[in-house]
Amino acid sequence: MIDKILVANRGEIALRVIRACREMGIRSVAVHSTADSDAMHVRMADEAICIGPPPAAESYLSVPAIISACDITGAQAIHPGYGFLSENAKFVQIVEDHSLTFIGPTADHIRVMGDKITAKETMAGLGVPCVPGSEGEVPTADAAQTIASEIGYPVIVKATAGGGGRGMKLARDRHELDVAFSTARAEAKAAFGNDEVYIEKYLGNPRHIEIQVFGDGKGNAVHLGERDCSLQRRHQKIFEEAPGPVIDEPTRTRIGGICADAVARIGYIGAGTVEFLYEDGEFYFIEMNTRLQVEHPVTEAIFGADLVREQIRVASGLPLSFTQDDLEINGHAIEVRLNAEKLPDFRPSPGRVTQYHAPGGLGVRMDSALYDGYAIPPYYDSLIGKLIVHGRDRQEALARLSRALGELIIDGIDTTVPLFEELLLEPDILRGDYTIHWLEEWLSYRTGEA
């Protein structure tokens, strides 16, 4: 049994994991860079160890430093959080080779899903509906022309090593395709050292709907419904909700069942997210994330489940603490991401937080590592907190979000809080009537670009 976990992350997600450890009677080890000596995760863990200088490449991404920290502290397992080493198959292989437990999927599952062509082939073979497109790699511009004329324009050229919006090129007609194909390939080569690309039919105005799945590594898996994460800016989600405003119970049961069945059949272990584009009532698989996601708390809220606890349980060889039949949705939850950024251009705004007051009360959860007087270092992601609200229905969740934003005080730095106060006045947002392009269109209209 695992009795000490090293948390290979920082900020609110490190706290999230430390909290689960404490409730399970498991000791926690924080790692930190020299820029994070005063960080809250260092104080909240049972032990802390410095692993390097401020740049993440020399600290939070340093595999030797993290493995050494396990040796020194006697931690038997590593929780990677999200980002950093969470989807790095080579790291997971090294962890396994050192007889340590990675709290997450196997290196093989991470590798399969990290290569987007292999991921799509695998999921298609397991009965998951995919976007129409090429069967695997498209090797030449001629092959691209042939496939595009079969599936019809517009098409999108994607890098197999990409994901999350990196390395994509749109082609509206056959004239645009040659340029899209060669630039996608060149950019993929430069960014990922892998120039393999594939082609899909471009969906014009979909929602981003993702299904939370959980496997026990023994051929059993469940789904925990969907999240609608369509509100994004430059592929960064800012507002997420569960359940999805346009997904009904039969639809949820059908697509959730397909996803749970697929991951069960590959023997998947731990938390995963199956991402879809959803348009005209149809789901189209695009990618699978093999980590716990930033927005997991909205799922926790409506199912009353602790997903980090479940990750630790299955990594320890224990069964999930619920079956599919136990899982029932209760109400509606919304998360907004609070970033240390200055509007209107979202420029990072690190610095000292002179005053901090977290909102509270019924149905309010604030996941943040902030405190009064904390100096946000400039080296890392600008996410400084997540405000999650839960209500009996969507309307109550929205009212609670507005109320909680009003209670929140973060002084001394600029944050994205005013953006959410404005969004909550928009009829489309109040109705749940938005797609993946809504936010960027709204932002460009507001700043007078359009």
Ligand code: MV4
């Ligand atoms: C697409 C698409 C339209 N058609 N694929 C962007 C991130 C990556 N996960 C997949 N992405 C897209 N793939 C096809 N065939 C549109 C996007 C896309 C998008 C997807 C989800 C959320 C926001 C987005 C914003 C722009 C483009």
